Amino acid sequence: xxxxxxxxxxxxxxxxxxxxxxxxxxxxxxxxxxxxxxxxxxxxxxxxxxxxxxxxxxxxxxxxxxxxxxxxxxxxxxxxxxxxxxxxxxxxxxxxxxxxxxxxxxxxxxxxxxxxxxxxxxxxxxxxxxxxxxxxxxxxxxxxxxxxxxxxxxxxxxxxxxxxxxxxxxxxxxxxxxxxxxxxxxxxxxxxxxxxxxxxxxxxxxxxxxxxxxxxxxxxxxxxxxxxxxxxxxxxxxxxxxxxxxxxxxxxxxxxxxxxxxxxxxxxxxxxxxxxxxxxxxxxxxxxxxxxxxxxxxxxxxxxxxxxxxxxxxxxxxxxxxxxxxxxxxxxxxxxxxxxxxxxxxxxxxxxxxxxxxxxxxxxxxxxxxxxxxxxxxxxxxxxxxxxxxxxxxxxxxxx
Amino acid sequence: xxxxxxxxxxxxxxxxxxxxxxxxxxxxxxxxxxxxxxxxxxxxxxxxxxxxxxxxxxxxxxxxxxxxxxxxxxxxxxxxxxxxxxxxxxxxxxxxxxxxxxxxxxxxxxxxxxxxxxxxxxxxxxxxxxxxxxxxxxxxxxxxxxxxxxxxxxxxxxxxxxxxxxxxxxxxxxxxxxxxxxxxxxxxxxxxxxxxxxxxxxxxxxxxxxxxxxxxxxxxxxxxxxxxxxxxxxxxxxxxxxxxxxxxxxxxxxxxxxxxxxxxxxxxxxxxxxxxxxxxxxxxxxxxxxxxxxxxxxxxxxxxxxxxxxxxxxxxxxxxxxxxxxxxxxxxxxxxxxxxxxxxxxxxxxxxxx
Numbered sequence: 001x002x003x004x005x006x007x008x009x010x011x012x013x014x015x016x017x018x019x020x021x022x023x024x025x026x027x028x029x030x031x032x033x034x035x036x037x038x039x040x041x042x043x044x045x046x047x048x049x050x051x052x053x054x055x056x057x058x059x060x061x062x063x064x065x066x067x068x069x070x071x072x073x074x075x076x077x078x079x080x081x082x083x084x085x086x087x088x089x090x091x092x093x094x095x096x097x098x099x100x101x102x103x104x105x106x107x108x109x110x111x112x113x114x115x116x117x118x119x120x121x122x123x124x125x126x127x128x129x130x131x132x133x134x135x136x137x138x139x140x141x142x143x144x145x146x147x148x149x150x151x152x153x154x155x156x157x158x159x160x161x162x163x164x165x166x167x168x169x170x171x172x173x174x175x176x177x178x179x180x181x182x183x184x185x186x187x188x189x190x191x192x193x194x195x196x197x198x199x200x201x202x203x204x205x206x207x208x209x210x211x212x213x214x215x216x217x218x219x220x221x222x223x224x225x226x227x228x229x230x231x232x233x234x235x236x237x238x239x240x241x242x243x244x245x246x247x248x249x250x251x252x253x254x255x256x257x258x259x260x261x262x263x264x265x266x267x268x269x270x271x272x273x274x275x276x277x278x279x280x281x282x283x284x285x286x287x288x289x290x291x292x293x294x295x296x297x298x299x300x301x302x303x304x305x306x307x308x309x310x311x312x313x314x315x316x317x318x319x320x321x322x323x324x325x326x327x328x329x330x331x332x333x334x335x336x337x338x339x340x341x342x343x344x345x346x347x348x349x350x351x352x353x354x355x356x357x358x359x360x361x362x363x364x365x366x367x368x369x370x371x372x373x374x375x376x377x378x379x380x381x382x383x384x385x386x387x388x389x390x391x392x393x394x395x396x397x398x399x400x
Numbered sequence: 401x402x403x404x405x406x407x408x409x410x411x412x413x414x415x416x417x418x419x420x421x422x423x424x425x426x427x428x429x430x431x432x433x434x435x436x437x438x439x440x441x442x443x444x445x446x447x448x449x450x451x452x453x454x455x456x457x458x459x460x461x462x463x464x465x466x467x468x469x470x471x472x473x474x475x476x477x478x479x480x481x482x483x484x485x486x487x488x489x490x491x492x493x494x495x496x497x498x499x500x501x502x503x504x505x506x507x508x509x510x511x512x513x514x515x516x517x518x519x520x521x522x523x524x525x526x527x528x529x530x531x532x533x534x535x536x537x538x539x540x541x542x543x544x545x546x547x548x549x550x551x552x553x554x555x556x557x558x559x560x561x562x563x564x565x566x567x568x569x570x571x572x573x574x575x576x577x578x579x580x581x582x583x584x585x586x587x588x589x590x591x592x593x594x595x596x597x598x599x600x601x602x603x604x605x606x607x608x609x610x611x612x613x614x615x616x617x618x619x620x621x622x623x624x625x626x627x628x629x630x631x632x633x634x635x636x637x638x639x640x641x642x643x644x645x646x647x648x649x650x651x652x653x654x655x656x657x658x659x660x661x662x663x664x665x666x667x668x669x670x671x672x673x674x675x676x677x678x679x680x681x682x683x684x685x686x687x688x689x690x691x692x693x694x695x696x697x698x699x700x701x702x703x704x705x706x707x708x709x710x711x712x713x714x715x716x717x718x719x720x721x722x723x724x725x726x727x728x729x730x731x732x733x734x735x736x737x738x739x740x741x742x743x744x745x746x747x748x749x750x751x752x753x754x
Contacts, residue, residue: 043504102633107517109538115496121578131578135486135699136517137539141744144633151643154633154745155546156539158487158517166535170550177553194492197499198512255480255525255534261513272531387513388522390534 004400005172005248006237009090009230011082011186012340014327015051015223019085024344027352028372032326034209034221042196048205051223051328052191053078064146071129073110076139078226078333079188080146086184087147090230090242098181098236101153102144103171104228105163105187107332109136112192139188153180158332161294161386162253163187164227165335165394169251171231181236186228186336195222195331202261204298210329212295212322213302213368215359220296223328227336229343234400246343249379250283250395252276261387262300267308269391270294270383274312277393283379288318288395290351290375292338292382293368295322296329301385306366308383318381321354321369335384335392342380342396349377401556402616404626405754407474410467411707412437412460413608413695420471423711424719427694429592433585434576435606435696453510454523455490457570460609461520462527465564469528472613472621478560479533480521481550482568483543485699487517489572497574520568533560541664541741542631543567544610544703545749549629555616566611567700579605586667595667595693603666606696610703612710618754623710624735627651627750635746640677644738647748655682659732660712662705663724664739665690666697671743678738679724688724702739706749709735713753 012019015033016026026033037050055063060077061070072080083102087095113130120127132138140156143149153174157166164187171185189195199205199222206219237244254276256269263269278285294305309317323341330337345351354368377398384392411417414435416426428438437460442451445463454462461482469477495511516522518536525534533554537546544567551563579585586602595604614626628651635643648654661683663675679688689712695704712718712732733753740746 106538111492111496115499118496118500118574121581128582131582132584134575135538135540137485137543137745140539141633150634151632151639153549153631154539155537155542155631157535158538159521159534159536160516160518170535173553177557179553193499193504194496194512197504197507198495198509198515201507201509201512253533253535255522255531257525257529257531260519260522260526261509269531386518387516388518388534388536389525390518390522 003176004234005175006232006244007229007246007248007343008232008242008244009086010340010343011085011089012227012337013053013078013081014225014337015053016326020340026326030353030355032355034328040191040193042193044196044200047207049208049221050191051221053224071133072142073133073139074112074190075106075108075188076142078190079104079139079143082186082226083143083147083184083228086228086230095148100149101174101180101183102140102149103155103167103183103185104140104143105157105167105332106136106139106189107158107160107163108189108192108195110134110138111194112190115193159386159390160388161331161334162384162390162392163332165384165392166253168248168335168339168394169253172248172251175231175233182232184228184230187333188226189224189331189333191222191224209356210297210325211356212297212324212354213361214357215361217297217299217302219298221328223330225327225330225333225337227333227340229339246346247397247400248394249397250277250281252280252393254391256389256391258389263304263385265304267304267311269389270305270308270385271311273391273393274308277395281395285313286316287379288381289377290345290380291318291320292342292380293320293322294383294385295324297324303363305383305385306364309366310364317366319351319369321352323352325355338382339394342382345380346377346396346398350374402558404552404555405615405618405622406624406626406710407613407615407619407622408468408471409612409623409707409710410464411610411704412440412464413704414438414606415694423715424721427721431591432589433604435604436571437608455488455514455570457488457568458520458523461566461568462523464609464611465524465566468564468611468613474562474613476528476530477562477564479554479563480524480530481535481547481563482521482566483537483547483700484517485540485543485569487538488515488519489570489575491515493572493574540699541739541745542747544700545629545631545747549631551614552626552629555614558616561616563614564611565614566609567703568609569607569698569700571607592693596665598667599669601668601670603668603697606698608695608704610707622754624713624751625754627752629749632746634744637674637677641682644678644748651750658686658734658736659729660687660689660735662689662709662735662737664692664702664705666692674740674743685727687727687729689718689722690724691722702747705737705739709737709751713751
C-alpha cells in the first residue's frame, strides 16, 4: 500500500462545457450553466433551475456514432464522452498494455429511459431495448465497451451524492495495493423527472440560482454531468514517461449515521471523512491550501459542512468555494466533476469563485472565496456528502 | 498481508436459511418462474412501526446484517459494504408510478428517499450508529463480489479488522413483468428439480439477502478463509480456462487443488454453456455443485453461493440437492465459485477450510 497514485488524464462534460478546456474557461470567466430546463417535460419548469447540458440525445448519438438501435441512456452517453476525453488526455493508445480497470458511479443510471417508457414497454416493442439498460451498472459497461476495456475489473458505486468521490477512492486503493496498474475513475448522472421530483418533495430545490454558503440560500439546482480521471501507478508513470497532472494523496469515507437524508448539524460525518483523508495523506490541516466544498446551497448541507470545516481547521479554515453555482448539483457525478476542478486549481494555481454569495451565514464566520484568486496551491481538499449519511473527502496534491 | 476469515454467515432466501444451525435440510421445491424469498419474522428484529415503512429489500438487508453481527458477537463493524444489482426496486417503482400516474403531483418523499441504492447500507449504519466506511456497489452480477473485493483489500492491508459485507436484491412487480416481457425471466414455470433440463431462454427469478462478517482475526467459530476474489466485465468462453488458471496461479494454486467447484447455472439455455466450459473441461474430475435451482437468479444470488460454500467448508458436508456430478471428495479444502450473468460480469471467489 505504498504506491503513489498519479492522475494522468481528465475528461468532463457539464453544463459549463463539453470538455476540460471549456469547463476551465467558464470557471475563470464566472460563466455559470444554470438555466430553465429545456429537455425534460416537467410541470416544475418555472419553479426550478437546472444545470442542463444543451445537447440533445440525438446529437450525442450522432457524435458517438452509435447505431440507431442502441440502448444508451443519457447517463451512458455522457459517461462515454467524458471517459474518452480522459483516455485521450492520458495519451493511452493501447488499453491492453496494462491491467486497466474502470470504476464508475451513478445514481440515476438508466432511469431517464425507464421513466419515459415505463408503461409503453408493454405495447411498444421498439423501446423494450431499454429495459435491460435500467440497472446502474449498465452505463459503466457501455463505457468499458466503448473504450475497449475487456476482461478487467469493472464496477460501479452508488452512494448517492458521494458516489464518484468513492469511485476515485476505490481506484486509488486498487492502484496502491497493486491490484491494477491503471484505472479510469469517475461518474455520470443525467437529469431525470425522477430526481427532479424527488428533490422537489424534499423541498430543497431553489427556484433561482443556487447560492452556496449564503445566509439566504434557498436550496440546490440539480445538474447533469460526467467526469473521469485516469489514475496510474508509479510503475506505469515511470515506464511510459507520463505527464502527471496531480496525485490522489488522501481519501476518507465516514458515515454520519444521523438521518437517511439530512446531515447532522454538527457535521460529524464530514469531520471524520476530512480527518481520515488528512491521515491517509500524512498532512496536517494547515497544509490544505484550498477546499472545493460540497456546498450544495441547501440549508442543511452548508451549515453541517461549515461546522465540519471549523471542527477540522479551527480558526484557520483555508480558502474555500463551492462550484455548484456553476454546474448545479450533479449528484453521483459531483465528486468527479469537482476532482477535475481541484486538479485544474492545482495546475493553474487558482481558486475558483463561489458565485452568488452575498450574506455570510449567521451561525459562523465563514466567507467563501467569491472572486477567482491566484495563489500557489500544493494541496486541495474536496468534499462530497450524500444521502445515507455518506461523507467522502479526497485530497489532491501537486507532488507525490 | 493479513489473512481474511468469514466469521459469520446469514441468509434470507427462497429456502429456509434463516436458522443458522440448519443447512438445507428442509428444502423447498418450487414449480414457478418467480420465487419470493421466505420472510423471517421481521418483528423479532425491527420495531413494527419502522418495519412498515421499509420495503422487503431493506427489511431483508437489515435482518440479515443483524443475524451476521449477532453470530459474530460484533456490535459495530469497522466498515459496512453492500452490493445490490437493482437497488431498492419497490420504492423506485412506487415513485416512478406516482410521478407518471399523478402528473408529478401529490408526491411524498419517502419512496424517493428509500429508492437510493445505498439505503440498506445507510440504514444499517444509522441503526448501529456505525460511523465507519460505508460503500454500496451496484454492478449487476458482480455487485456482491465488488463488495467482497473491497473488504478483502481492506482486511489484507489491515485497514480494518471487522467488515460487514452483504448482497441484497428484491423483486419488484413492475420490473418482474418487464423481465418476463423480454424473456429475462422464463415464460414457463419450471420445477426446481429440473431447472437445468429446461432448455429454454431466461431464468427463474428471485430475491434475497446474504450478509457476512469478515475479519482478519482468526477465531474457532470462523467458517472459512477467503483467499481471493476477482471480477471481469467480459470473458470469452475460450479464455475462461486460462482466466481461472491465472487466478489460481496468482494464489499459488492449480486447478487440481480445487476440491469443489460451485457454479452459477441458472437454467438459461443461452448462457449456461459458460459453466460447461469449466465443468466438462479442466474441472471435469472435480466435484461440482450448483445452487440457483434453490435460490433463484438475481444480481446478488452469488451471495447465496458464497453462503453455501461457507456452510460446506464449515460442516464438511455437501447437501445432495446441490450436487452437479458424481465425483466424490472425502474432504473439502479449497472451494472455488464461478458466476456470470448473461455472459457478462464474471467472478471467481476462492475459499479455504480454516
